[in-house]
Amino acid sequence: MKRELQGHYVPITTPGEQAQAFVPAPLPPDPPIEWGPALRGKFDQALLALGRLDSVSTLLPDTGLFIYMYVRKEAVLSSMIEGTQSSLSDLLLFELDEEPGVPLDDVQQVSNYVAALDHGLKRLAEGFPISLRLFREIHEILLSMGRGSHHTPGDFRRSQNWIGGSRPGNAVFVPPPPDQVLDCMGALERFLHDEPEATPVLLKAALAHVQFETIHPFLDGNGRLGRLLITLLLCEQNVLRMPMLYLSLYFKTHRQYYYDLLNTVRLTGDWGAWLDFFAEAIIVTATQAVDTAQQLVALSAADRDKIQQLGRAAASTLTVHNALMGHPITTAGSLVENTGLTPATVNKCLKRLTSLGIVHELTAQKRNRVYSYAGYIAIMNQGTELPV
Known part of the structure; x- marks a missing residue:
């Protein structure tokens, strides 16, 4: 079915020139999306992949x-x-109060993201709905410290923003003017609450992500919050019991195509291509997450088998190993706190784990040594080493 521009342009005035800002039409798309056999089959595969991911938590010795x-x-x-x-x-070094190897602002931004996601999940667990208020709460934490903290954390923007270029006049995309942001976000909130009609959750997540990125309601942090929205929706709607699906690696790997698809939807209404991409992202990412979980289970089991060979020393060493599963970069002092073992016992355990090749020391110093559960870190690092 031939579609057209998914919204309308409004003129905006900037110093020395005029530009056109895009105001998206409310969701769901009108006319409705046509579900051909290929697209429907892809979404069925995505739901199956999510089901496998949700069930993998039963394999994990400690899902938390x-x-x-x-x-x-x-x-x-x-x-x-x-x-x-x-x-x-x-x-992990930053959270351990150790000096990271990158600018502090960079790692602070990542730490803010962890806190923002934790807050969103906690609010959902309390029964609070995904809403404009929750968006603002999460955003306030996301930009609370470090880079972006001057971009009105927790407030929808009151000035014009743009994507690409040096000003609205030469930008790749100009979101709605600030006086229309609240109306656009209000319409998105109603869609999330199944008004005017109920929408299947996976389709809702796909459509809502595009709409949020198109509105770009904050001065900064829109991309991160728009990606968080997907996982929060899946958890709120009980598709996932635990927050185990994140699409950032897939979007990062296919970044230019992802941006092109967002723009194509706005300009031509080609929702089909975007939905196909989104379903593929779910399938690939969920499959990778299952594989990661299985690798971690295998690593833990193999290392515990090695530790069992230590005889009487195995019990305390297994306690330290279990603590390392939760904090794979740590210090002896932190392990004492987390395990309740004495400093002398923890240090003996770390020596045993080092000799077994399970733990590596990251610092060459006599005091305040930092240790890494190297195999665990290597598995979790898969994908993060790709070019940005």
Whole structure:
């Protein structure tokens, strides 16, 4: 079905020139999306992949430990798309109060993302709906410290923004003018709450992501919050019991095509190409997450088998190993806190784990040594080393 521009342009005046800002039409698309056999089959595959991902939590000895690290990996990847250079190890060092190997602003931005996601998930667990208020709360935390903290955290923008170029007049895309942001976001909120009609959750997530990025309601942080929206929706609607799906790596890998698709939807109404891409992103990402979980289970089991060979020393060493699963970059002092073991016992355990090749020391110093559960970090780092 031939479609047209998915909204309308309004003239805006900027110093020395005029430009055109785009105001999107409310969701759902009109006329309705046509579901051919190929697209419907792709969405069925995506739902199956999500089902497998949701069930993988039963394989994990401690789902909380996996989620703890997986959320941090997503924070690194999502922030990489925005230009930060922080790695997963940098973030873990920062959280350990150790000096990261990148500018502090970069790692602070990633840390903010973790806190923002945690806040959003906590609010959903309390029964709070995805809403404009929740968007503002998450945004306030996302930009609370470091780079972006001067961009009115928690407030919808009151000035014009643009994407690409040096000004609205030569921009790749100009979102709605500030006086129309609240109306646009209000319409998006109604769509999320199934007004004027109910929308299947996976389709809702796909459409809402495009709409949020098109409105670009904040001065900064829109990309990160728009990606978070997908996971929050899947958790709110109980498609996933745990926040185990993040599309940032897929969007990062196919970044230019992703941006082109967003623009094509706005200009031509080609929702089909975007939905096909979105479903593929779900399938690939969910499959990768299952594989990551299985690799971590295998690593943990293999390392525990090695530790069991230590005889009487195995019990305390397994306790330290379990703590490393939750905090794979750590210090002896932190392990004492987390395990309740004495400093002498922890240090003996770390020596045993080092001799077994499970733990590597990151610092060559006599005091305040930093240790890494190298195999765990290597598995979690898969994908974060891609060119930005």
